[in-house]
Amino acid sequence: QVQLVESGGGLVQAGGSLRLSCEASVISILNINSMGWHRQAPGKQRELVAGITRGGSTNYEDSVKGRFTISRDSAKNTVYLQMNSLKPEDTAVYYCNAQDFPYAYWGQGTQVTVSS
Secondary structure (H helix, E strand, O other): OOEEEEEOOEEEEOOOOEEEEEEEEOOOHHHOOEEEEEEEOOOOOOEEEEEEEOOOOEEEOHHHOOOEEEEEEOOOOEEEEEEOOOOHHHOEEEEEEEEEOOEEEEOOOEEEEEEO
């Protein structure tokens, strides 16, 4: 079973940057169909923010395009989310996700708070 451990969340002022990390264990991230970062703000549904496929293709939610970048380091078995130009509306708990049909795995989440 894939285990995912996130880190890197915190409190930052609007316009600042954070980098989230998601370290996977048990299986290489290169053998997982897709990995992504989701977020859930209070009172809202969880939404996909950014994803990366096994082949390296990436996709982003419209509101983060040009500000967030998803990447991976296979040597560290880690997926990253670089978040720049952060806005208060980016405040949420961010979850790492691994999709390896028919299984889906989630990390415990890391809080990101952007103050105005």
